[in-house]
Amino acid sequence: MRVDLCTGSISSEPTIKYAKEWLGARGISQRILYNEIKPWVTPYEPANKIVISAGPFTGTLAPGATRLCLASKIVFSYGVGTANMCGFFAPELKFAGYDHIVIQGRARQPVYLSIDDDRVKLIDARGIWGKTTWETDDLVKEEVGDEDIQIICIGPAGENLVRGACVIGNRNRAAAKCGLGAIMGSKNLKAVAVRGTGSVEVAQPDRFMEAVDRNLESIKESPRLKPLFEYGTIGIFPYENEGGGMTYKNYQDGYMPEESIKHLDPDIFVSKYKQRNIGYMACPMACSRYYKVDHGPYAGLATEGFETNTMVDFGGKLAIDYAPAIIKAHSLCNQLGLDEDNTSAAISWAFECYQRGILTPKDTDGLRLEWSDYGVAFELIRKLAYREGFGNLLAEGPKYGSEILGRDSGYYAMALKGQGIYEETRLPIGWGLGVSVATRGGGHTTGAPICELFVEGDPKLTESAEKVFGVKTFSRVEYQDKARLVIYTERIQELINSSGICMFFGTWEGPDLIGFGEIAELYSAATGWETTEEELVRIADRIFNVEKAFNVLHADLGRKDDYPPQRCLREPIKSGPFKGHALSKEKYDSMLDEYYQLHGWNKDTGLQTRTCLEKLDLGDVADDLEKANKLVRI
Numbered sequence: 305m306r307v308d309l310c311t312g313s314i315s316s317e318p319t320i321k322y323a324k325e326w327l328g329a330r331g332i333s334q335r336i337l338y339n340e341i342k343p344w345v346t347p348y349e350p351a352n353k354i355v356i357s358a359g360p361f362t363g364t365l366a367p368g369a370t371r372l373c374l375a376s377k378i379v380f381s382y383g384v385g386t387a388n389m390c391g392f393f394a395p396e397l398k399f400a401g402y403d404h405i406v407i408q409g410r411a412r413q414p415v416y417l418s419i420d421d422d423r424v425k426l427i428d429a430r431g432i433w434g435k436t437t438w439e440t441d442d443l444v445k446e447e448v449g450d451e452d453i454q455i456i457c458i459g460p461a462g463e464n465l466v467r468g469a470c471v472i473g474n475r476n477r478a479a480a481k482c483g484l485g486a487i488m489g490s491k492n493l494k495a496v497a498v499r500g501t502g503s504v505e506v507a508q509p510d511r512f513m514e515a516v517d518r519n520l521e522s523i524k525e526s527p528r529l530k531p532l533f534e535y536g537t538i539g540i541f542p543y544e545n546e547g548g549g550m551t552y553k554n555y556q557d558g559y560m561p562e563e564s565i566k567h568l569d570p571d572i573f574v575s576k577y578k579q580r581n582i583g584y585m586a587c588p589m590a591c592s593r594y595y596k597v598d599h600g601p602y603a604g605l606a607t608e609g610f611e612t613n614t615m616v617d618f619g620g621k622l623a624i625d626y627a628p629a630i631i632k633a634h635s636l637c638n639q640l641g642l643d644e645d646n647t648s649a650a651i652s653w654a655f656e657c658y659q660r661g662i663l664t665p666k667d668t669d670g671l672r673l674e675w676s677d678y679g680v681a682f683e684l685i686r687k688l689a690y691r692e693g694f695g696n697l698l699a700e701g702p703k704y705g706s707e708i709l710g711r712d713s714g715y716y717a718m719a720l721k722g723q724g725i726y727e728e729t730r731l732p733i734g735w736g737l738g739v740s741v742a743t744r745g746g747g748h749t750t751g752a753p754i755c756e757l758f759v760e761g762d763p764k765l766t767e768s769a770e771k772v773f774g775v776k777t778f779s780r781v782e783y784q785d786k787a788r789l790v791i792y793t794e795r796i797q798e799l800i801n802s803s804g805i806c807m808f809f810g811t812w813e814g815p816d817l818i819g820f821g822e823i824a825e826l827y828s829a830a831t832g833w834e835t836t837e838e839e840l841v842r843i844a845d846r847i848f849n850v851e852k853a854f855n856v857l858h859a860d861l862g863r864k865d866d867y868p869p870q871r872c873l874r875e876p877i878k879s880g881p882f883k884g885h886a887l888s889k890e891k892y893d894s895m896l897d898e899y900y901q902l903h904g905w906n907k908d909t910g911l912q913t914r915t916c917l918e919k920l921d922l923g924d925v926a927d928d929l930e931k932a933n934k935l936v937r938i
Contacts, residue, residue, distance in 0.1 A: 305402050305424065307417060309491055310350060310409035314424050319403045324833065325921075327840075328403065329359035330386060331802040331847040333375040336406060337384070338850050338925070343858045343932075347379045347483075348465065348490040350410040356397075356456070356496065357405075359804020363398035363504035363585075364512070366826055367519050367818070368806030370395055370584040372456070374479045376487045379467050380701065380722030383859035384743050384851045385482030388801055389456075390592075391473040395585045396454040399500025407493065416444065416457070416495035421502065429494040433463060436639040437472040444497050457495035458485040459641025461689040465489055466699040468646025468688075468724065472638055474584075476608035480643035481723065481747055507832030515825045519809070519818055523588055528758065528814030532591045535570040537611045540757070541619075542569065544612065547757055547780060548731035548882035550620045553675055554652035555718050555871055558728050559880030564625040568615060572627050582608055591808065595631050602628045607635040610644075617648035617726050622655065622681055629678035636682060640689035645746075646701055649717075649724025651684050653702040654694075656716045657709075669693040718869050721745030721861060729868035730877055730887050732756035732780030737895060738790045741866045743851040749801075751794040754812060756780040765815070772815035781882070783891045787899035798844040799823050846920045852905075852912060853925045856934045863910035866896060906936040913938040 306315050322332045333355035345351045354376040361369040372394035378385030397405075400421050407417075414429040432443045437459040444455050454473070461469035462485030469485030470478045488494075506512045523529060531539040544550055545565055548558045577597060583590030593609030605628070618624050618633045637644045657663040658673035665672060669687070671680050671694070687695025697705045702717035702724050718725055723745035729736035738752030748754070759769045759778040770776060773792050775785035793812060796819065800810045803823060811819040820837040828835050855861040867873065868887065876886035897907040904916030913936045917926040929935035 305405045307407045308409045309411040312426055327802040327843050329357040329373040329802045329804050333357045333373060334847055334850050337375060338854050341377055347377045347487060352377050353406055353408045354487050355404055355406050358394040358397050358403055359802055360830060362804035363395040364506060365516050365586050366805055367523055367588055367809045369586045369804050371804050371806060373801055374471060374484050376484055379483035379486050381745055381859045383855035383861055386744050387479035387481045387484055389473055389477045389479040390584050391477040392584055393454040393456050393473045396498045396500050398504050399502045400498050401502055411492040414492045414494050419498040421500055432494055437641050438475050438639050440495055441475050444495055450499060453497050453499045455495055455497045458488045459639060461641040462486055462489035464691045466689060467701045468643045469641050470643040472641055476638050482744055485641045506830040508829045512829035515829055519822055520588055522816055523809055526814050526816050532589055536591045536593050536609060538570045538615055541612050541615045543757060546881055548877050548885060549728040551616060551728050552620050553623050554621055554656040557879050558730055558877035560620055567625040568619045568627060597628045597631055600628050602632045605632060605635060610634040613726050614644055617644045621648050621652040623675040624678045636685050642689055645726040646724040647685060649702045650698040650705060651681055653717050657713050662711045662713050721865050729872045731882055731885060733783055734786035734789045736868055737786055738793055740868050743855055750797050751790045753789045753793045768815040772811055783895045787895050787902055791902050794848055795841055795844040798847045799840055849920055849922060853929055857932055866910060911936050
């Protein structure tokens with residue numbers, strides 16, 4: 305579906321013209337953006353587009369095939385922006401008959417897009433403009449008269465063009481990164497609501513279900529997924545700390561003190577606050593949780609749970625060790641439509657600037673920004689979402705906020721390619737590389753390998769991991785093989801995000817789960833097009849190279865932008881089991897050289913080569929780069 309908000313025109317075209325080369329979801333959306341957005345278009349212009357996509361497996365019984373991909377030109381670097389969310393919206397979109405919605409233009413007044421099978425229209429949203437995402441969800445359902453309609457929407461943060469604004473579905477599922485909520489806000493698009501009564505058929509049902517059953521058995525037996533069944537992703541929180549991966553007090557350390565972390569033990573959330581598990585369509589794990597607080601200042605608060613990001617963002621980065629406050633921070637960000645990673649990055653930057661005397665109460669509307677003060681943190685979240693007072697500076701994110709503030713505050717702005725991050729980049733080594741080179745600017749769900757946290761020391765896992773990942777070294781402190789490991793992760797994640805299944809069921813989470821071969825079999829049975837592992841790897845490389853070229857042409861991103869924040873290159877971890885560990889700039893440079901060479905890019909600049917692109921049938925991309933003098937002719 306194509307929607308022009310300027311004219312109100314709505315049309316459709318067949319997905320098939322893109323599918324064989326770009327697979328689906330993320331792949332197709334990236335090619336559309338590359339083809340249709342000119343480098344001089346800025347993110348908030350009507351000419352920018354946002355693509356909302358479901359994958360080829362979405363709406364089927366493939367494990368976890370419920371993911372939604374959103375993509376646009378990012379508000380941080382002006383490069384490629386993409387985010388992925390769980391929920392019921394993506395399958396419902398497929399049941400309505402659509403794989404993608406490509407939205408351009410800007411409506412004259414607030415609207416929302418209503419899709420009821422083939423009945424599609426733009427509806428006046430002035431009555432819900434200014435409402436939170438939870439209120440919007442209720443009001444649209446009431447207006448439409450359908451409690452089961454699926455909605456994605458923005459909150460006040462998106463309306464106010466906060467750089468870290470996100471898109472929320474099912475009240476608590478976020479397409480968080482890249483400021484996509486601000487893109488919707490710039491278009492006066494408050495929400496998209498979809499109802500579908502159709503179905504998704506596969507070409508070879510028996511073969512497809514045999515593949516589904518094999519994968520379900522692997523998921524059931526995987527030792528890697530057992531903690532997710534019990535705790536959700538917050539189960540990894542203590543292990544991140546022990547592994548040197550905690551971004552304590554805005555990266556002043558990589559370790560949270562034991563007396564603090566014990567108050568955030570996953571068992572506390574399970575025993576005191578969990579009401580039930582939550583899963584979405586075709587999910588055999590139900591790793592989300594529904595929490596309710598029945599005591600203290602937030603008594604009565606009930607909300608769907610969160611990932612380990614939230615624990616690190618507010619527990620680690622802001623040193624908050626009161627469990628109900630973590631739940632409150634999560635619900636507040638969801639209601640206002642804020643990415644928790646970007647929000648906490650801005651607030652923890654401000655807290656440290658206050659600690660160091662760079663900011664004073666005169667700058668912060670009289671607030672005293674002291675570590676662990678969750679009441680102040682919540683007030684800053686509110687101010688940020690509404691761009692009120694000091695919140696107007698925070699709404700720009702740590703990088704741009706520090707440039708506006710000056711006062712040597714930039715060193716404490718923890719961002720990559722302009723976007724605030726939550727991930728520690730000093731350890732593990734491969735994880736840090738994957739986060740740093742990510743095309744969208746930070747984030748661990750594109751190329752950061754998680755296997756460094758669990759493979760070392762387990763002989764059985766090591767053997768299977770070596771076979772699947774094709775590397776020999778998994779130690780979190782070693783540089784050897786990490787470039788190769790990151791490229792494996794980039795490829796599998798491109799395919800996971802393009803197909804529409806959940807990454808927790810892929811080899812990103814464990815070597816015994818869904819890999820290239822399993823995706824090839826599912827895809828062949830679903831579409832009737834026999835597709836090999838090698839062909840899928842080629843598609844993954846094609847998608848990644850288009851993202852890379854978009855960044856070069858639109859944002860002039862190169863080697864200089866693929867390093868961790870300066871603080872992580874200069875300061876060692878100060879506490880915990882990895883006390884004293886520091887990144888070696890020389891070894892990181894060698895690892896980055898290898899990463900570029902394995903991709904077929906120039907190692908000195910990070911720029912792509914004609915040989916690499918033409919091997920992937922991307923001659924047109926090579927021509928564009930050459931015209932911009934951004935191509936290495938090899």
